């Protein structure tokens with residue numbers, strides 16, 4: 001291995017050269033986990049996981065000196081051991097998001113050439129030709145398969161010679177998705193028992209915080225709201241959140257506005273959001289309060305079916321969704337409630353009087369201020 005840019009490796013600790021560098025130091029796992037000389041690295045590893053778990057972020061690396069760089073790198077290794085040992089899907093996803101988001105933030109200050117080099121180490125064939133970034137179509141489709149925003153749809157992207165053209169921010173976002181996926185897929189296998197023993201102090205701390213976070217995932221009391229009557233799209237988005245998958249901005253908007261429209265109170269909606277791996281207290285509270293009208297003074301209506309389809313969040317539509325008059329998830333909800341009250345089939349379209357207002361946004365964007373709730 002040639003000359004090492006330790007600060008660079010510390011910023012991007014998933015770079016294969018970081019593992020090579022640490023291997024060349026001849027440090028054994030036993031020394032790392034037991035030797036007093038590495039207590040600081042173990043503390044950094046524990047702090048990294050606790051911060052990622054609590055706040056969904058990882059601190060910017062300390063690259064002040066070679067010693068600090070090495071400790072940061074070792075802290076990263078230990079944090080992955082902790083995550084692998086606990087083996088919890090939510091924790092793994094949350095750390096993967098925290099680590100990949102930190103990568104994106106750091107990449108915003110880097111030259112495009114470095115972006116390309118780093119992408120290649122992660123198996124992403126990013127290219128740079130005449131200042132233009134691109135990626136093979138197949139890799140673009142794979143990397144964006146969970147991105148529902150229409151700005152990421154292939155039909156809206158420039159295509160040439162089998163490559164998708166990307167602006168700088170999109171290239172960074174794509175690399176972020178790859179880093180996130182690789183964090184989840186390349187986690188070390190569950191370490192042997194002696195590692196668990198050596199890490200016991202850190203594991204106890206992380207498990208306590210994880211249990212506290214889990215307490216928020218318990219089934220929620222929905223009061224008057226009948227969740228069994230929710231349309232498949234809303235159940236689908238909710239299911240993604242329960243599986244700790246990342247839900248798109250429009251998915252969150254649809255869920256919050258729908259839950260608010262059917263009468264769920266703000267605190268209950270907020271509790272739902274604790275299930276999301278990139279949950280952030282302040283951000284989530286702001287988003288919810290904005291959508292339900294606490295900030296803007298106007299509550300938004302859930303998007304209509306056509307908008308949900310455009311954004312790829314019309315999930316598992318059923319027979320009722322196929323009725324000609326079915327144009328809105330709130331119509332679905334009311335029809336289901338009537339169906340259950342009568343103990344019979346779903347209401348006919350002629351009986352459907354709850355018509356969505358113009359506040360639904362056919363454009364796919366949240367409605368503008370001044371529009372009213374769906375009645």
Ligand code: SF4
Pocket residue numbers: 231232233234304305306308309313314315316317318321322326327328329332
């Ligand atoms: S058709 Fe409408 S109500 Fe049914 S799943 Fe799709 S968006 Fe939801």
